[in-house]
Amino acid sequence: MSLWEIIKRLYPYVRPYRPLVIGTLLLTLVGSLAAQVNPFVLRYTVDTVQELLNQNKGLAQGADLLLLVSGLLLGKEIINTFIQFGQKFYGEKIRINVSSTLSQDAVRKILSYQLGFYSDNGNQTGKLQTRIDRGVESLMKLVQNFFIDILPLFANALVALVVMFSANVYVGLVAVCILPLYFWISYRQADKLNGTRRALRGLRETKSQGLVNLIDSAVVIKSFVREDYEEQKQAQAQQNLQEAQLQTRKTNFRYDGLKTFTEQVGVVLIIILTAYLVLDRQISIGAIMFHILLFNNVSAPIRQLHRIYDEMNDALTYSEGFFDILDAHDAVEPTGQLLPDHLRGTFDICNVDFTYPSGTQALHDVCLTIEAGKTTALVGLSGAGKSTIINLLCKFYAPDHGKMLLDGKPLADYDTHALRQQIGLVLQKNHIFKGTIEENIRYGVMDATFEQIQAAAKQAYLHEQIMQLPKQYESDAQQLSGGQQQRIAIARLFLKNPPIIFLDEPTASLDAIATEQIKNSLEAIKQGRTVVIISHSLAQIVDADCIYVMKEGRMVESGTHEQLYDQRGTYREIFDASARSLNIEKLARVMVDDEDEVGDTAA
Numbered sequence: 035m036s037l038w039e040i041i042k043r044l045y046p047y048v049r050p051y052r053p054l055v056i057g058t059l060l061l062t063l064v065g066s067l068a069a070q071v072n073p074f075v076l077r078y079t080v081d082t083v084q085e086l087l088n089q090n091k092g093l094a095q096g097a098d099l100l101l102l103v104s105g106l107l108l109g110k111e112i113i114n115t116f117i118q119f120g121q122k123f124y125g126e127k128i129r130i131n132v133s134s135t136l137s138q139d140a141v142r143k144i145l146s147y148q149l150g151f152y153s154d155n156g157n158q159t160g161k162l163q164t165r166i167d168r169g170v171e172s173l174m175k176l177v178q179n180f181f182i183d184i185l186p187l188f189a190n191a192l193v194a195l196v197v198m199f200s201a202n203v204y205v206g207l208v209a210v211c212i213l214p215l216y217f218w219i220s221y222r223q224a225d226k227l228n229g230t231r232r233a234l235r236g237l238r239e240t241k242s243q244g245l246v247n248l249i250d251s252a253v254v255i256k257s258f259v260r261e262d263y264e265e266q267k268q269a270q271a272q273q274n275l276q277e278a279q280l281q282t283r284k285t286n287f288r289y290d291g292l293k294t295f296t297e298q299v300g301v302v303l304i305i306i307l308t309a310y311l312v313l314d315r316q317i318s319i320g321a322i323m324f325h326i327l328l329f330n331n332v333s334a335p336i337r338q339l340h341r342i343y344d345e346m347n348d349a350l351t352y353s354e355g356f357f358d359i360l361d362a363h364d365a366v367e368p369t370g371q372l373l374p375d376h377l378r379g380t381f382d383i384c385n386v387d388f389t390y391p392s393g394t395q396a397l398h399d400v401c402l403t404i405e406a407g408k409t410t411a412l413v414g415l416s417g418a419g420k421s422t423i424i425n426l427l428c429k430f431y432a433p434d435h436g437k438m439l440l441d442g443k444p445l446a447d448y449d450t451h452a453l454r455q456q457i458g459l460v461l462q463k464n465h466i467f468k469g470t471i472e473e474n475i476r477y478g479v480m481d482a483t484f485e486q487i488q489a490a491a492k493q494a495y496l497h498e499q500i501m502q503l504p505k506q507y508e509s510d511a512q513q514l515s516g517g518q519q520q521r522i523a524i525a526r527l528f529l530k531n532p533p534i535i536f537l538d539e540p541t542a543s544l545d546a547i548a549t550e551q552i553k554n555s556l557e558a559i560k561q562g563r564t565v566v567i568i569s570h571s572l573a574q575i576v577d578a579d580c581i582y583v584m585k586e587g588r589m590v591e592s593g594t595h596e597q598l599y600d601q602r603g604t605y606r607e608i609f610d611a612s613a614r615s616l617n618i619e620k621l622a623r624v625m626v627d628d629e630d631e632v633g634d635t636a637a
């Protein structure tokens with residue numbers, strides 16, 4: 035992106051603050067005029083003092099002058115304080131406002147994108163955040179440079195140069211001759227440091243990321259006794275950072291020295307020239323000070339040039355990634371117009387192919403029917419494509435081709451948000467937000483009353499456990515056990531009360547006791563709803579009204595448990611393997627022995 039393109043993109047964000055921008059620019063102009071007052075006052079002072087001395091007048095006559103000069107300088111400084119405050123504050127106000135609008139825009143856009151956008155390589159959680167943060171940060175530096183740094187400094191320099199020229203063309207010319215050299219050194223400095231700030235930031239992030247990883251992996255590190263190895267890794271990152279920091283400082287100090295020297299050469303040249311002109315009686319003695327102060331005003335902005343140049347480069351680099359996020363129009367979730375009042379939940383899927391944005395084809399020519407009010411189970415080995423079907427049913431992704439109907443109408447025609455209001459989704463591991471149990475259950479219906487939340491928790495067999503916690507519904511939900519968190523997800527579902535429910539291995543990460551309790555909660559919720567369940571648990575599958583068996587993205591068998599069992603196909607293979615893994619024969623024997631013992635005792 036070129037600077038011009040960035041400015042064009044930023045303009046709509048700055049436009050609402052037009053009065054503020056004009057005000058800031060006016061203050062900038064007044065500020066740069068005020069900055070020239072000192073040279074004038076000093077010239078007047080020196081010349082008047084000289085005049086007094088020439089007339090053999092002393093302190094008594096000079097007192098008026100001192101009073102006038104002090105009054106002028108202090109008065110100007112008071113005004114200047116207000117101008118600077120206004121200029122900086124309003125500049126900053128523009129920057130902060132634009133920055134929050136930009137960030138909020140990015141958030142809104144991201145929320146409107148399809149799931150495929152998040153799984154894209156450049157958009158994974160950390161990367162996306164970095165892209166937004168860096169984009170906004172560098173764009174704001176650009177705004178800041180413009181309103182707070184560059185503009186005032188350069189306006190100041192320009193006015194000073196004009197004043198210098200109008201006072202004496204030769205002195206003005208000396209100043210102008212020094213400037214290219216000064217510019218060149220600043221340019222070389224910026225060139226040498228090009229990207230070092232970025233590299234430094236990268237190294238700092240690597241280091242802090244390393245530390246975070248260290249804490250996250252503490253158990254593994256300790257159990258493998260890899261403390262020395264990890265310390266070594268950190269030391270390496272620290273050393274890289276240290277070297278880069280020193281190198282940057284070295285380059286900076288070298289060029290800063292060179293710039294100060296050049297500036298001093300300019301000052302010396304101006305002293306020589308003005309002193310010559312004074313001695314030649316072409317200008318007054320006060321003009322020496324006058325021109326030196328003006329020259330200082332001219333050279334001040336160039337001292338900052340390398341930093342501004344570097345930050346501009348940052349803006350050029352990072353803004354592209356940021357605007358790419360705002361511009362991902364293709365990623366916006368498609369939606370239809372159909373607003374379902376109440377869905378029955380009959381899905382007809384016919385000849386559906388689906389390929390993930392990464393290129394993995396997950397479904398091949400899949401056909402299935404999910405009947406309203408019944409429980410349909412999807413069975414298959416890991417990676418067979420079961421979750422992908424649920425992803426398509428929720429409209430998280432659209433199929434490559436094939437037909438998907440809900441209650442006889444194309445799924446694509448439904449308003450996406452309205453459709454999802456009618457669907458409840460429970461996954462293997464459900465997200466628990468940072469917050470209390472109450473807040474987490476409330477996610478199901480944001481304006482639910484506390485009584486409704488309690489009722490949902492009761493239905494999910496969670497209420498009793500919550501009441502035993504010291505802070506009850508106010509307890510931190512993230513501190514709950516896996517089984518309890520899963521029941522929060524189910525309570526959310528009860529609260530939402532949707533007619534269609536998708537359960538994707540809802541008990542896979544739970545222990546046997548929790549699984550049994552959750553099975554009860556799920557049995558309660560299944561009543562009268564359309565349920566699709568993916569599970570490896572035989573107990574949950576055998577109860578289903580209809581079972582579909584998937585293998586490598588294809589639908590291979592379907593029917594009831596009994597029918598599929600007798601077919602001796604893929605379902606039977608999976609079923610037998612599950613039974614063997616449970617060691618069901620031995621379990622059955624133990625249970626039979628146990629029953630016999632109970633029987634004998636009873637006899």
Ligand code: ADP
Binds near residue numbers: 153393394415417422
């Ligand atoms: P199952 O639920 O049967 O275990 P999935 O539907 O999750 O299987 O996955 C089917 C195939 O699609 C697998 O090959 C998997 O690697 C791939 N897959 C799943 N999710 C994604 C994704 N977000 N991006 C790319 N490929 C995916």
